[in-house]
Amino acid sequence: MVRVQTESGMRIVQTDEYKGHKVEVVTGWDAASDKWPVHIYIDGTKVVGQWLADRMEEAFEHGFTIATQEIDQR
Structure with a gap:
């Protein structure tokens, strides 16, 4: 996977392709929880679930790992 950052600012987005599927992971720092929510x-199509990370890099790592597992289970 070769991730490309497509948005930055309040909403940070990285995209990649895995087994012919477009994967997009979105995060942004949430002041209320002091965490980085992962979408x-x-x-x-949004993957159902709620994930939080302590760092932006961790949010993207978790997001892409979860996405590849979802695709592999199909």
Whole structure:
């Protein structure tokens, strides 16, 4: 996987392709929880779940790991 950052600022987005599927991981620092929430989309469809990370890098690592597991289970 070769991640590309497509958005930055309040909403930070990285995209990649895995086994022919477009994977998009979105995060941004949340002041209320002092965490980085992780949102995962596969081919434009949001993966159901709630994940929080302590660091931005961790948010992207978790997001792409979860996405690859989801795709592998299909």
